[in-house]
Amino acid sequence: MCIGPNMCKCNINYEKTSTDDCVPVCKPACKNGECIAPNKCRCSQGYCKNAHGECEPVCSSGCPNGRCVAPETCECNEGYSQNAPNICDPVCSSGCPNGRCVAPETCECNEGYSQNAPNICDPVCSSGCPNGRCVAPETCHCNKGYSLSATNICDPVCSSGCLNGRCVAPETCDCNKGYSLSALNICDPVCSSRCLNGRCVAPETCDCNKGFSLIATNMCDPI
Structure with missing residues (x-):
């Protein structure tokens, strides 16, 4: 006034x-x-x-995991960063390979992966991949000298095939009972009589040469 x-x-x-x-x-x-x-x-x-x-x-995004400090401007909380305008995403220093970052320094693994070390998602193979390593979910990569079987198991490889035995390690056969390992990694039958004038064709079984016949003691006598 x-x-x-x-x-x-x-x-x-x-x-x-x-x-x-x-x-x-x-x-x-x-x-x-x-x-x-x-x-x-x-x-x-x-x-x-x-x-x-x-x-x-006012921030239209709502600033999850942060706060609105000016119109349409978010400031992220500790442990978060902006990867898109006004969206605060958690930060994982490992990068979460084979997973995703769900909270600061916290990874969640993709299906088929699990954490065997903090924030490291490793593939899972239910067989365990003995004699190899798991390179993807249910996928083994075999060590040298092994090959993958249908059941995702790394079996040893023996080039001889281990007839009358089984392959227990690369190029190593374990012979069945009644057989012994030759220098060529082959399981040969054993005949205690040594099959003179014939050959050992099965454990304690001789096959006589022409002109010889088998007697009861598994010996080849001339005819």
Whole structure:
């Protein structure tokens, strides 16, 4: 109100500016907004009032795992980073190969993988891949000297085939009972009589040469 020539006095809850205008007073001051009436703020663009009547910035993404610090501007919590605008994703220093980062330094493995060391997702092979290593889910890669069987097992390889025995290690046969290993890694039958004038064709079984016949003691006698 005018209290004298060119002299104004502001109403209660108003104050003079440097240009002698009376403007409303808001207590506390209107941060991020404009005081339009005593203790009444109008928020600036990109801000809206919270439950306490304060003007807060608005981020349409909601800033999960972070906080809105300015209109459409998120600041991520510790352990998170922005890989897309205003989206705070967790950070795993290992990179979570064969999995995904679900929380700071926490990996969740893809199907067919499991954690055998912190945040390292290794493939799982139900056979265990003896004599080899698991390179992908249910996929073994055999060591040298071994080959993969139909059941995802790495079996030793013997080039001789180990007839009358079994292959127990690369190029190593274990002979069946009644057979012995020759220098060529072949299981030959054993005949205690040594099959003179014939040959040993099975354990304790001789096959006589022409002109000889087998007698009861597994010996080849001339005919």
